Amino acid sequence: MTRVGLMVTCINDALFPDTGKAVVTLLRRLGVDVEFPAAQTCCGQPMVNTGYFAEAVPLVRNHLEAFAGCDAIIAPSGSCAGSVRHQHGLVAERSGDPGLVRAVEGAPPVYELTEYLVDVLGVTDVGAYFPHRVTYHPTCHSLRMLGVGDRPTRLLRAVRGLTLLDLPGAAECCGFGGTFAMKNSETSIAMGNDKARHVRGTGAEVLVAGDNSCLMHVGGLLSRQRSGVRVMHLAEILAQTEPVIEGPGRAADERSVGTAEVAR
Amino acid sequence: MSGTFLGTPKFPDAARAALEDSQLRRNLAHATSTIRTKRGTVVGEVEEWEQLRLAGEAIKDRVLRHLPDYLEQLERSLTAAGATVHWARDAAEANAIVVDIARRHEADEVVKVKSMATQEIDLNGALEAAGIHAWETDLAELIVQLGDDLPSHILVPAIHRNRAEIREIFLREMGKAGKAAPADLTDEPRRLAAAAREHLREKFLRAKVAISGANFAVAETGTLTVVESEGNGRMCLTLPEVLVSVVGIEKVLPTFADLDVMLQLLPRSSTGERMNPYTSTWTGVTPGDGPQEVHVVLLDNGRTDVLADPTGRQALRCIRCSACLNVCPVYERTGGHSYGSVYPGPIGAILTPQLRGVGSDPQSDSLPYASSLCGACFEVCPVRIDIPEVLVHLRGEVVEAHKQASRIPSVQDMAMKAASWTLSSSARTGAAEKAAGIGGRLASKLTRTAPGGHSVLGAVPGPASGWSDSRDVPVPAPESFRQWWARTNGGRDEA
Numbered sequence: 001m002t003r004v005g006l007m008v009t010c011i012n013d014a015l016f017p018d019t020g021k022a023v024v025t026l027l028r029r030l031g032v033d034v035e036f037p038a039a040q041t042c043c044g045q046p047m048v049n050t051g052y053f054a055e056a057v058p059l060v061r062n063h064l065e066a067f068a069g070c071d072a073i074i075a076p077s078g079s080c081a082g083s084v085r086h087q088h089g090l091v092a093e094r095s096g097d098p099g100l101v102r103a104v105e106g107a108p109p110v111y112e113l114t115e116y117l118v119d120v121l122g123v124t125d126v127g128a129y130f131p132h133r134v135t136y137h138p139t140c141h142s143l144r145m146l147g148v149g150d151r152p153t154r155l156l157r158a159v160r161g162l163t164l165l166d167l168p169g170a171a172e173c174c175g176f177g178g179t180f181a182m183k184n185s186e187t188s189i190a191m192g193n194d195k196a197r198h199v200r201g202t203g204a205e206v207l208v209a210g211d212n213s214c215l216m217h218v219g220g221l222l223s224r225q226r227s228g229v230r231v232m233h234l235a236e237i238l239a240q241t242e243p244v245i246e247g248p249g250r251a252a253d254e255r256s257v258g259t260a261e262v263a264r
Numbered sequence: 265m266s267g268t269f270l271g272t273p274k275f276p277d278a279a280r281a282a283l284e285d286s287q288l289r290r291n292l293a294h295a296t297s298t299i300r301t302k303r304g305t306v307v308g309e310v311e312e313w314e315q316l317r318l319a320g321e322a323i324k325d326r327v328l329r330h331l332p333d334y335l336e337q338l339e340r341s342l343t344a345a346g347a348t349v350h351w352a353r354d355a356a357e358a359n360a361i362v363v364d365i366a367r368r369h370e371a372d373e374v375v376k377v378k379s380m381a382t383q384e385i386d387l388n389g390a391l392e393a394a395g396i397h398a399w400e401t402d403l404a405e406l407i408v409q410l411g412d413d414l415p416s417h418i419l420v421p422a423i424h425r426n427r428a429e430i431r432e433i434f435l436r437e438m439g440k441a442g443k444a445a446p447a448d449l450t451d452e453p454r455r456l457a458a459a460a461r462e463h464l465r466e467k468f469l470r471a472k473v474a475i476s477g478a479n480f481a482v483a484e485t486g487t488l489t490v491v492e493s494e495g496n497g498r499m500c501l502t503l504p505e506v507l508v509s510v511v512g513i514e515k516v517l518p519t520f521a522d523l524d525v526m527l528q529l530l531p532r533s534s535t536g537e538r539m540n541p542y543t544s545t546w547t548g549v550t551p552g553d554g555p556q557e558v559h560v561v562l563l564d565n566g567r568t569d570v571l572a573d574p575t576g577r578q579a580l581r582c583i584r585c586s587a588c589l590n591v592c593p594v595y596e597r598t599g600g601h602s603y604g605s606v607y608p609g610p611i612g613a614i615l616t617p618q619l620r621g622v623g624s625d626p627q628s629d630s631l632p633y634a635s636s637l638c639g640a641c642f643e644v645c646p647v648r649i650d651i652p653e654v655l656v657h658l659r660g661e662v663v664e665a666h667k668q669a670s671r672i673p674s675v676q677d678m679a680m681k682a683a684s685w686t687l688s689s690s691a692r693t694g695a696a697e698k699a700a701g702i703g704g705r706l707a708s709k710l711t712r713t714a715p716g717g718h719s720v721l722g723a724v725p726g727p728a729s730g731w732s733d734s735r736d737v738p739v740p741a742p743e744s745f746r747q748w749w750a751r752t753n754g755g756r757d758e759a
Contacts, residue, residue, distance in 0.1 A: 008745050010687065014697045015738050017745035024755055036749045042687040049637060051659030052680040058688035066690070087656075094660070144639035173593045177636025184276050184634060185730040190283050190597045191636070192735070206716075220735030223714035230716035 005070035006034045007063075007110065009080045009212075010042035016212045022239035023076050023113060029241075030121055034074065039066035044091065045083035049178045053094045060091050064103050072120070073110040076235045078142025078210050081112040086145060112142055113235055114151040114210060124154045129242035131161030134232075135204035137195070137218070139211040140173050152210055152234055159237060165202040169194070176217035189221070196221045199229060207231045269414065272604030274630040279598040288424050288599050295423045299590045302536025303644070310532065319525045321648040324581035327516055328571060334483040334516045335562065341486030345548025347558040352510075358563050359390035362475065362508055365559055366396050369506055371473045377490055377497040378402035379477025380418060380584050381510045381563055383606040384619075387475065398475065399441075399467045401496035403460050410437040416600025416608060418586040419534055424599050427451040438463050464496065474500040474555070478511045479583065480526055481560070484519045487547045488560065491530060491540050501544050507555035512563050514580040526583065529646035534585035566619035575657040579614045581647040586611075588641035588651060594634060603631060610641035614654040622658060623665025632658035690746070698747070700740035711739050 004027075008020040020036075027034045044059035063084065067073050075081040088107070092100040117123055136156060142148045156164050175181070175191025195218050199207050207222070209215050212233050219231035272278055282288055307313055327334055339349045352358035366374055374391065376382065376398050388398040388409075400409045407422040408415050411433045415421030422430070434445040434456065443466055445459040476497065478488040488509055490497045501507060517523065531540040549558050571577050589595045589609030600608030604627050605616040613631040620628045632655045641651040666674065673681070686692045704719070711719040720736035723729065731737060743751070752758040 010693070013693075013745040014700060014740050017741045017743065017748055020745040021748065021755060036746070036754060038746060038749070039690045041690050041693045044687075047680055047684060049656060049659070050676070050680060051632075051656070051661075051663035052684070053660045053663075055680045055684035058684055062688050062690075090656075140636070140638035140640075144643055171640075173636050173638035173640070175593065175636055177638070180633070180636045182730045184279065184594075185733075186276070186283055187279050187594055187598055187634075188636070189734045191593050216738055217735060219714065219718075220720070220731075220737065223720055223736045224722070224734060228715060230714070232716065 002071045003069060004032055004034050005040075005067050005073045005108070006036050007040060007043070007067070007073045007075040007080065007084070008036065009075060009077045011213055011216075012076060015216070016233065019076055019212055019233040019235050022233070022235040023074070025239040026126060026235060027074070029239075030117075030123065030126060032121070035070070037066045037070065041066075043080045043083045043088075045080060045087060046178060048083065048087045048091060053091055056087075056091045057095050057097075057100070060088050060104065061100070063088070064107055067108055070108045072116070073108050074113055074116045075110055076113045076210070076233060077212070078112050078139050078146050078148060079213060081110050081115075082141040082145035084110045112146055112148055112210065114142075114148050114155060115146070117155060117238075118151040125158035126155065126238050128159040128238045128240055129161050130159050130237045130240050132206055133163045133165055133204045134206040134208050134237070135165045135167045135199060135202040136170070136234075137167055137174065137199070137207060137209045137214065138170055139209050139214045142210050143171060148210070155234070155238060156208070160242065162237070165204045167202055168198045170198075174214050174218050176214045178213070181217055188217070192217055192221045196225065196227065200227055205229060206237075208234050208237055210234045269601075269604045269606070272601070272627055274627050275598075275602055275604075275634040276630065278602035278604060279594075279634070282598045282602050285599075287426070287429075289597065291424055291426050292596055292599055295420065296590045296596045299420075299536055303533060303587060303590065304536075306532045306536055306538055307644075310528075316525060316529055317646055317648050320529045320583075320646055321581065323517065323522050323525060324514075324583075324647050325578075326518060328514070328577055328580055331513065331516070331571065334518055335513055337483040338481055338486060338516050339562075341483060342548055342560055343486075345486045347486065347548040347560050350559060350561045352561050352563045352565070354565050355385035358385050358510055358561050358565070359387055361559075361561050362387060362510065363390055363394045363396065365506065365508055366391065366473050367394065369472055371396060371471075371506075373397040373399060373467070373471060374473040374475050375399050375401050375467055375471040375500045375504065376405075377474065377476035377500045378405050378421075378492065379475070379510065380606060381477045381512050382475060383415060384512075385510070385563065385565060387510065399464075399471070401464050401467065401500055402492070403457065403494055403496070406460055406464070407433060410434070410441060414601055415606060417589055418584050418607065418609070418611075419589075420586075424601070427453060427456060430456055434459050434463075442466060464499075468496075468499040468503055471500075471504050473506040473508065474504040476500060476507065476509045478509050478515055478560075479530065480523060481511050481516050482518075482520050482523065483516050485547055487520060487545050489523065490542075490544045491527070492542045492544075493535060493537075493540055495542055498542050498544050501546060502554045504555055506557045506559070507546075508559040508561065510561045510563055512565075513567050514582075530583055530585055533587040533644065533646040566621070569621065570615075570618045573618070576614070576618050576654055578649050579611065579618060579654060581649050582611050582615065583647060585646055587644040587646065588649075591640040591644050592635075593638065593640070594636065598634075603634070604628075605631075610635065610651045610655075611649070614649075614651055614658060617658055617662075622661040623669060629662045629665070632656075632662060694744070694746055697740070697744040701742045701744060701747075704740040705742055707739060 044056035047056040215231040404422040417423040719739040
């Protein structure tokens, strides 16, 4: 049997557990019995991107041990999936340990969530229902490092009730950039404010993306501005289904009857 | 490298001032988006663009692998064609060679073709110190020079100026440097260009010595190439008696046929044109035609140090098109001066620290961090320089250099070490998450609910203020994902 491991990512684990739960719900609905290898922690990207390659080595080793035995790894993050795919090899090479280099080369393949859904499972309609106006921000690492292309928007277009609105300047970075958001916070905020302005201009009520790190940044700006726009991870939208309403008449019908009575 | 930017503060501080300059923000946003659109259109119409990029990358990589051989071949070809070849290890040597040539011809002025290499070595400053005026003849360089300003873009050095500002500079300064601008000058682009043309013409006709760079230098034939838009280059390369070209050693191409690839890649990436208006090529001296004394100064100035780094050396593939600047969201908002170098933007962030030496000064060391690693630069680079990869690599070099230089670890060193220790074990990570969850619950009186139901904190003092001054802070979840999974058997017991 294929063993599929969920790499929930450290930021989702600690700050956005609902995204992890949504991935579990979604994958189970699609017949994938996903595991959560409890030894996992963080992919090491914060260290690598700050220049601390040596400090990332124990995290790469931990990742390899945690997911040993899995046939595939699914991550609800373009950035963390990209880090495992492109940075673990660099960390191993710089460590000067040929054993680590070989181990990284032999590690299970990591898929960003939409890659797994569209490429491996071959689905775009995941049976989701979300009757809201949303706009989608393609995060830089999913767009340019992984090249997920139109997979996320194909999945979104198949969601019943959902209206997908085009985001102007969508491909431009939101300004998060990991430690960039702290080291160069004012440039980061200038970029984020432009992204938030475009989001507000769409009239969407929800900004959706495949990376909670970027959403934490843009969402932090949007909520500070009291914009009334919320942010959601793509998995949380795909996990939602139409509520089953019990009884002979549907709730909506009963409400309309009630309205009619008042009118009389 | 050049001293003209000496005193520029570290990138975050320089950027802060630029971000507050409303005129600069407006000028840059307008100019970069215009060039971006033009580039996108003309690149989009080339079906084999990706193959061209791969070919450009391969040619440049071949050059770098066999650089000594191609340079010696170039020297032989140039010498055979009647040119004099000089070798300069650094800026001081290169400047001394050029000053010496100008002095031998008793020149008190020279005309210049726009050139990054001569900007890099601050040749104008060296000439001025020797009592020789160097007149920039490229329109944008002229604007920068007249305005006593610094260049802020590789292709469009005056990109930070709009036409109203340019008109004022021309009216105020042109008369001091030669033919004055007409008193009724407007900010109409055609009128501004005409004023520059009038001003420059007398300099072209008078100067005995011209100074240029070169976009390419063909080893096989000894042919140098300058690609330009205004015709000022053609004037400088043909009218004066003496021509001196300062050429970075990485500019060499193996064969004339390689120009075929490069001349397709460069204009489309650079100005967003199918072909640039003027492409000048010259091979040493042609008797009775053009300059009769031709010098080529081959400049190292840190390039061999860059070549020694297997990851960093790809920066030497750069053909100075500036496509990476025009797509960079950081450059668009902070402008070129924030980078404290004649090479701004993404390419500057990887080239400047390497040419100056990582660990040599805090300003250069701040440059590899001046990026969100969004990758837009790599996507447009005509010679496929993986700028994000080099940025991350150089961050590693910066951290190493600082560890070597000081036994006392920095706050960042300690934070990364602590994070590495915590995050290399799931038990320690879980414990930290529990503590954070408790902290989050304790902070509940301070939080409010953001749209969607997440608890967030507003502005908080201390080290988190860099984040929280403008962005709400998410509060750690009371129950982490791993706790939820353990408690509910992966959600199976919940329902």
